[in-house]
Amino acid sequence: MARSLDIRSDLPTPLPMGTxxxxxxxxxxxxxxxxxxxxxxxxxxxxxxxxxxxxxxYHHFTSKEEMLELILIQGIDVMIQSFHQTQRETQESDALSRLRAHVRAHLGSLFEHGPYTAAHVTTFPYAPTEVRKRIVPVRDGYETLWTELLESLSDSGAITLPSSVSMTRLILMGAMNQTIEWFDPSGNQSVDQLAEAIARQLWDGVTPR
Structure with missing residues (x-):
């Protein structure tokens, strides 16, 4: 299905190599x-x-598959870099602020750093098998970062997970990634507002009563 997203590209993370x-x-x-x-x-x-x-x-790339793999790598790399930067910046923050900041960083990767991350999310399921096999370990690493974040919030007593950590992570990641299909960053709502809404919905569901 074609998309008409206006993904901002004013804050790109350049690929490390290439003409x-x-x-x-x-x-x-x-x-x-x-x-x-x-x-x-x-x-x-x-x-x-x-x-x-x-x-x-073809003087620059041998195939569409080669281009796809580089795009997928760049897309996940943006998310990983954003996560680590947010982690450093929120070490002393309260639990809700940490969660909100990480949600905001993920959404920023989708909507504010060019099309690579959004293309990663939407294209990965359709990538050739061999390409997916090479990308999966990197994706697993990013998912582990989120698992560790949720576990740390749970271990601190700030949140009580209603299900397993992995299921909570999948629900949250699904909610964030699905915004590619309907959210317009040039519309009436900002990425900040979107992040607040998603973080607050999860927080209300996992905060001890």
């Missing part, structure tokens, strides 16, 4: 994978969006 042409192609590829779908996007379309001739793209 300017390669980075431009990856930017356009991530945008097209997000808005049109991975299967529906052709290398010709990516080249055209980057202002290149169709054949020129």
């Amino acid at each position: 300017a042409a390669q980075l431009r192609l990856l930017d356009e590829g991530a945008h097209l994978f997000l808005t049109a779908g991975y299967a529906e996007t052709t290398m010709r379309e990516i080249a055209a969006a980057a202002g290149m001739k169709a054949g020129s793209i």
